[in-house]
Amino acid sequence: MNEVMLQLEHVDTFYGPIQVLHDINLEVRRGEIVCLLGANAAGKTTTMKTIFGLVRPRRGRIIFDGQRIDNRPASDIVRLGLALVPEARRIFPRMTVLENLQMGAYTRTNKAEIEQDLDHVCQIFPRIKERLKQIAGTLSGGEQQMLAMARALMSRPRMMCMDEPSMGLSPLLVETVFETIVRIRSEGVTIFLVEQNASMALSLADRGYVLQTGKIVLSDTAANLLENDLVRQAYLGGS
Structure with missing residues (x-):
């Protein structure tokens, strides 16, 4: 398989005394679309902030394209080829x-x-x-x-991290946004996608992780996650 572009190893992140991320391990390989699913307050946005140096992990390592980035400023991380599309757009x-x-x-x-x-x-x-x-x-x-x-x-960028790109959009616009994500990947940009819209995210992703209360509870191919009972009940409206 393609080499790993982004890797989080045993990452713990705190806000003051409160631990938000617990022993996070995930990886995104070159050319993939990987999604991180989870409900509100699961820790998805904190994961993004930790990757980009906006919050420092108290434990663990973050490696992008062979270089450790958990101790670097956000501007350096962007220069290395990692770009963020933040939650709520932030234009x-x-x-x-x-x-x-x-x-x-x-x-x-x-x-x-x-x-x-x-x-x-x-x-x-x-x-x-x-x-x-x-x-x-x-x-x-x-x-x-x-x-x-x-x-x-x-x-x-060589890799884009997108935080809830479908938030607040109509179904038609959500479809347009996800079609654009597929096009961007086809042009050689690796995609890491944080998303609440599990069915759309998994329909275009290669692999996915499920985050609950700051812990990774599932990781699998997108196809397998679509069939997973826990995912279906929690995120896809299954019975």
Whole structure:
């Protein structure tokens, strides 16, 4: 199988005295889509924050493409080729769409390559291309999600981590977002996806992990998780 790009080994994360993540072990291999499923407050967003250095693990290691990153600032992690599409999109609402995209390339210096990537993300997201001069805060929820994904791509990542990309979107827009995720993977970007919409996430993922109260309780292929009784009852509405 492809080599491991991202690995969490025995990661414990705390907020003050409260332990949120307990002995997390997971890996994402090059070229995969891997999803992390869990209910609200399971620890999914904390997992993302820990990967990106926004919260430091108290124990364990995080390795990206052979380099340990659990002791590095977020800007270094982005430069290494890891990009985050944060929960609730977190665009810059008072800046234009174009300025948001340019912020995604803040770690880069080659202007010709940045322009090339700007053209490319406009091909992937034609709605964004139509709104480059528009103030980002006036976009619809679906357009803001596309902008957040486009902004992450502007860092030219080798791997994208997406935190709840379907949150608050209509079913039609959810389908569009997931189709775009598949396209991004087809262009060589590995995807780690944190998601509550288990059926959509597992329908496109290669493998998945299930997080409950800060612990990984299941890991398997996406196909097997779709058939798993625990997953069906907890996340897919099965009986």
